[in-house]
Amino acid sequence: MAEVFYGLPAADSPQDVLAIKCMRPQLAKQERFVEMFIREGRLAMMLEHDNIVRTVDVGDVDGRFYIAMRYVPGKDLNQILKRCQDAGRRVPVPHAIFISMVVSRALHYAHELKNPQGRSLNIVNRDVSPANIRVTWGGDVKLLDFGIAQAVMQVQSEIGILKGKFAYMSPEQIRGLPLDRRTDVFSSGIVLHEVLTCERLFRDDSEFALMEKVRRGEIKPPSAINKRVPPELDAIVMRALDRDPNGRFQSSLELAEALAPLLERYQFEPAELGGLARSLFPSDYRKSERLIERMTTSGQEQAPEGVPEFDDPTHIPVQKSPKPARSKPPPRTNRSSRDVKPAQPERRSTKAIWIATAVLLAGAVALLAIALR
DSSP, X not given: OEEEXXXXXXXXXTTOOEEEEEEOTTGGGOHHHXXXXXXXXXXXXXXXXXXXXXXXXXXXXXXXXXXXXEOOOEEEHHHHHHHHHHHXXXXXXXXXXXXXXXXXXXXXXXXXXXOTTXXXXXXXXXXXXXXXXXXXXXXXXXXXXXXXXXXXXXXXXOTTOOOSOGGXXXXXXXXXXXXXXXXXXXXXXXXXXXXXXXXXXXXXSSHHHHHHHHHHTOOOOGGGTOTTSOHHHHHHHHHHTOSSGGGSOSSHHHHXXXXXXXXXXXXXXXXXXXXXXXHHOHHHHHHHHHHHHHHHHHOOSOOOTTSOGGGSTTOOBSSOOOOOOOOOOOOOOOOOHHHHGGGHHHHHHHHHHHHHHHHHHHHXXXXXXXXXX
C-alpha cells in the first residue's frame, strides 16, 4: 500500500528521525484504501507504549497521504531469524523469552486501550509476526504495525475477509470467525516457537494446504528441534498454541507473566539482544549509525513552501530510489583542456589500436601476395 521514507520534522524536533509511510498515488484514487490508511494512522496515534513504535502524525499533502512515525534503528525479527538460519545459529533461549514477553505486554496494553470516554476499543492486532517485531541495536523490542487491527473505529468489521499472514493466523482466523485478543495470543505462540527453533512452524507449497495445517493445529513442541528449550517453556508455548481459544492463555498479560519467572533464571540483560543484532549485521549497524548522524546534523532546513516534506533532498528512500530521468546532453561549449582531458586517453588509445590493426593486416596481405607469386 505504501512507500517508506526516512525524514525529519520540519521544525519542532529536528533530532528525531522519522519513518514516513506514503500511500502509493494509484491507491489514493480508491476511497476504500484511503479510509483504511487513515484509520490505521489514527489508531496508531492512540498507542503510547514503550514497546510500540510511536506514530506522530497522519494526513495528506496535495493528495499524498502519509503516516509519520519514529524511526527505529535495528532489524525486524524476520531478518534476524533468516540471518541465524544462514549462519547456522540459533537465537539463545533467554533472548527468545525476552522478545515474547515484551511483545505480549505491548499487545496487552493495546487490548486494554480505552477511548477518552472510557469505552474499550476492543483492539485486536491480527498481524503479529516476526516482520512486525523490531529489535533495536541497543536491545529494545518494538511492535511495529497495527495496520489491520480490528477496532470500534472501523466503519464495519469485515467478517469472512482474511487479513494478515496465513502462517501466523489462529485457527479461528483461518475459518473467518469473529476474533478477540486470544487470536493474538496464538500468533505470539507461533512467533515464540519460531524464535526458539529458527524454523517456520507452518509452511507448505500452497496457501490452501498451509491454511489446513493451521486449522488442524498439529504442532510439535520446540524442544523437538531445539534441545536447549526446557520443559516449562515447552508447556507455555504449547498452551499458547492450543487450537481451542478457551485452552490458551486468556490474555497476552497471562502469557507474559508465565514467561517472566523463566527469564529470571538466566539473569538476562536486554543489551545482550542488541549485541546479537549487531553481531549478525555489523555493516548494517555501522551504516545505520552513519545515517542517523547524517540526518540529524545536515537535514535541518525546511522544505520550500508547498513542497511535501518527503520530497526534501535530505529525505532518503528506504526502498530503491527511482531511476533519474535521462536528460539530453548539454550543448558543447568552449571548455578548458582540464574539462576534456579525462575522456581523451580512451579515444586516443582506441584510435591507435585500429591504426595498428590496419597496418598489420596490410602487411599480412602483402606477404601473402609475395608468397603466391
